[in-house]
Amino acid sequence: MATATTTLATVASVSLLSEAEFGCEHLASQLQNNGPVSNEFKASFIKTHNALGRRDAKTSPPSLLKPKYTCLTCSEPCMNGDRKAHTEKTGHSFYMESRSRALFCQGCEDMVYDHGLERSRSGTPESTTQADKRRFSESSADEVYVKSNANKRPCAKQGVRGLFNLGQTCYLNVILQTMLHDPILSTYFLGNGHQLHDCSVSDCIGCAVAEAFADFHSIDKPEGFAALNLLLASWRASPTLAGYQQQDAHEYYQFLVDRLHTSAEPHGDNHQKGCSCFFHRTFYGKLRSSVTCDKCGNVTKTEDPIVDLSLDVQVQAKKRAMGGTGSFAMPTLNGCLESFTSPEKLMADVYNCSGCGNTPQKATKQLRIKKLPAILCMQLKRFEHTFTSAEKVEGRIDFPLSIDMLPYTTNPNTTVDKSRYTYDLSSAVVHKGKLDAGHYYVYCRQGEEWMLFNDDQVTPVTEAEVLGVDAYLLFYNLRCLANAASSSSSSS
Numbered sequence: 001m002a003t004a005t006t007t008l009a010t011v012a013s014v015s016l017l018s019e020a021e022f023g024c025e026h027l028a029s030q031l032q033n034n035g036p037v038s039n040e041f042k043a044s045f046i047k048t049h050n051a052l053g054r055r056d057a058k059t060s061p062p063s064l065l066k067p068k069y070t071c072l073t074c075s076e077p078c079m080n081g082d083r084k085a086h087t088e089k090t091g092h093s094f095y096m097e098s099r100s101r102a103l104f105c106q107g108c109e110d111m112v113y114d115h116g117l118e119r120s121r122s123g124t125p126e127s128t129t130q131a132d133k134r135r136f137s138e139s140s141a142d143e144v145y146v147k148s149n150a151n152k153r154p155c156a157k158q159g160v161r162g163l164f165n166l167g168q169t170c171y172l173n174v175i176l177q178t179m180l181h182d183p184i185l186s187t188y189f190l191g192n193g194h195q196l197h198d199c200s201v202s203d204c205i206g207c208a209v210a211e212a213f214a215d216f217h218s219i220d221k222p223e224g225f226a227a228l229n230l231l232l233a234s235w236r237a238s239p240t241l242a243g244y245q246q247q248d249a250h251e252y253y254q255f256l257v258d259r260l261h262t263s264a265e266p267h268g269d270n271h272q273k274g275c276s277c278f279f280h281r282t283f284y285g286k287l288r289s290s291v292t293c294d295k296c297g298n299v300t301k302t303e304d305p306i307v308d309l310s311l312d313v314q315v316q317a318k319k320r321a322m323g324g325t326g327s328f329a330m331p332t333l334n335g336c337l338e339s340f341t342s343p344e345k346l347m348a349d350v351y352n353c354s355g356c357g358n359t360p361q362k363a364t365k366q367l368r369i370k371k372l373p374a375i376l377c378m379q380l381k382r383f384e385h386t387f388t389s390a391e392k393v394e395g396r397i398d399f400p401l402s403i404d405m406l407p408y409t410t411n412p413n414t415t416v417d418k419s420r421y422t423y424d425l426s427s428a429v430v431h432k433g434k435l436d437a438g439h440y441y442v443y444c445r446q447g448e449e450w451m452l453f454n455d456d457q458v459t460p461v462t463e464a465e466v467l468g469v470d471a472y473l474l475f476y477n478l479r480c481l482a483n484a485a486s487s488s489s490s491s492s
Helices: 025-031 036-057 080-090 115-122 141-149 170-180 183-190 205-216 228-237 249-263 278-283 313-321 333-341 463-467 479-491
Strands: 069-071 094-097 103-105 110-112 285-293 299-306 309-312 344-346 363-371 375-381 383-385 390-392 402-404 422-434 437-446 449-454 457-461 471-478
Touching (some): 025 036, 036 069, 170 205, 170 437, 183 205, 205 228, 205 249, 249 471, 449 463
Antiparallel strands (some): 285 299, 285 363, 344 363, 422 437, 437 449, 449 457
């Protein structure tokens, strides 16, 4: 595991951010060289500024108008919801808001301020006719204050923050990063789904996770942070977690989900009977086991709650070892799911059939998913333990960016709406090293981009890099719910 560190989080392979005087790195690319590109941008800025001033003077007061955003490059006016489409179509990134004539950067998705451009406003003929406008100058107290207190802005990387390793706590970091980047959980926690001030539970895991969400999304703290409260609450809740020994990320995920469930009010303690709380509906599914007697055909069905699917990659290895044309094919996630849900022969010494007078009979067992959770965790079982030894299964399992889970459910109707069964990859956890000396890191989707989180180190990566890793845990989101959650978060 990586050792504890006190260095600030960095974004590797990303160019250094421009100085705060440029507002953001996108604006810096236009202004910092004082060449033809800079002059053209400034001219467009002044032209749009003056045009909006003349138009607003002849119409209703700006405060009563819905804001429009005029493209500085082509002068096309856009409403708030049209900017993104215009930028994707044209590549134009900068707009001027009609009411305040503030500069808007679509790359940052926010207003940006540059004191040089603000000075250029004061030199225009239009601005000198407005008695209520104050001229900016080099000695302006306002300008000096803004320049002195402006900070570098992470722009599109905003919200990407690493987690400090507090001493072999990478198992906690990867699971927490996975949750912090989940749109469904973000909507819940950032929407005050768990009320910290109303919670009276001592060392509440729900409160600790809510604090982590608030800290992670604090825009004035771009550096990494330490999830100390969550670590301490986890130690107090589970003696096996206390201390700095090696821990399994999969087991910690199961622990965290269970504790989040118990932190919800109200919640049901009996998972067999179901529960209507947010965490049960989000994390818990249901697995059906059907055992069919080979002699009389009697079927025994049992259903159990699940928070993940543990898939045996050894089954894939054994099938490839049998030879044939497919012996060298890379194992796939779909293949693991097919093995998981395919019929399995049971010998007579492990099954007594009630239809045959509770006598031992050969039978066929099959697992199927009765209920899918909104957040689906799949563990690729890489750790094999026996009485005499323990080993790790190395090698890549091919997994997709999206997956249809309908074939692995109890639903025989293939004409149903498949969007209810379509999942998109949100995170991939990797374990590097040996059983007793390994390290976890995680790849998470950040909007339309992917980021590698290795404790407090954060690195942008490509989709191809993500799909090429030796994953240990895969997290998928139900597409219809994740999209709804993302829309809710962006509009709030």
